[in-house]
Amino acid sequence: MLSVETYATMAEAAGAVGPRARYLAGGTLLMRAVNFGDQGFDRILRARAVERDIRPDSGGIRIGAGATMADVLAARDVDYLHPVARVIGGPAIRNMATVGGNLFAPHPYGDFATALLAIDAKVVMTTGQTEAMESFLAGRDRARGLVAAVIVPRMAPEVFRFAKVSRVKPKGVSMMSIAAWLPGASGRLGDVRIAFGSMGRYPCGPRRPSGRCRAQALMPPGSNPR
C-alpha cells in the first residue's frame, strides 16, 4: 500500500525522509516507478512550498530544486544552460522535469547533472548545508535529506559547451553527453573542466585536460579546428 504525505515546506518533508520514502518533484521518473509497481518504497512525500526561483545569489545564480527545464529555458541569467535544458525529453517532460530530480536521475538520464558537474555547481540541502557537485553525486545513493537548490557560476554562453549523442533525434536519451567549461582570458583557454554523462551510474568527471590544452585559442561554438 502506497501512502502520500503532504508537508507545508520542503524542510518539513526532509524531516520525514526514510528508507521506504521518496520525495515527489516533477514525477517524471517517480510516477513511472509507481506505475511499474516498484516495491522499493511505500511512502511518497510532497511539499506545498517548493523553491523554484532562478535568481542572483552572492555565489552566482541560485536555481531552486523545483525549477523545471522549462523554467531554466525562460531564465536569461542561465542562458548558457539553455542548450542542456532544451534537449531533455520533449516539451511535456521539460514542463515537469526538475533540476533537483535530475541530480538523482539514473543512467541514461542526468544530462543537467552532467552540466552542473562541469561548471562546479554547489548543491544546497534544505538544512542549508552545501556540498560540491562532485562529492554530492558520488554519495547520492546514500543521500540524506532533500536538495533545496543548486548554485551555479555566472558565465558567458561561449565559455560553456554541451553535446548530447543520442540515437533518436531530437529527444532521445543520451548514449553519451559531454559538458565543458572553458574559462580563459583574452580568447585563450585556461583551467578547463569536462564532465561526461551516461558513461557510468552517475555523471563522471570533472576531467582537467593536460597543459597542452591550455592557452590554445577558444574556437567559436560549432567551428572545426583544422
Ligand SMILES: Cc1cc2nc3c(=O)[nH]c(=O)nc-3n(C[C@H](O)[C@H](O)[C@H](O)COP(=O)(O)OP(=O)(O)OC[C@H]3O[C@@H](n4cnc5c(N)ncnc54)[C@H](O)[C@@H]3O)c2cc1C
Ligand atoms: C520520456 C522521458 C524522457 C526523458 N528524457 C531525459 C533526457 O533527455 N535527459 C535527462 O537527463 N533526463 C530525462 N528524463 C528523466 C527525467 O525526466 C529527468 O531526469 C528529470 O529531471 C527528473 O526530475 P523529476 O522532477 O521528474 O524527478 P522525480 O521523478 O520527481 O524524482 C526522481 C528522483 O529524484 C528524487 N528527488 C527529486 N527531487 C529531489 C530533491 N529536491 N531532493 C532530493 N531528492 C529529490 C526523488 O525522490 C526521486 O527518487 C526523461 C524521462 C522520461 C520519462
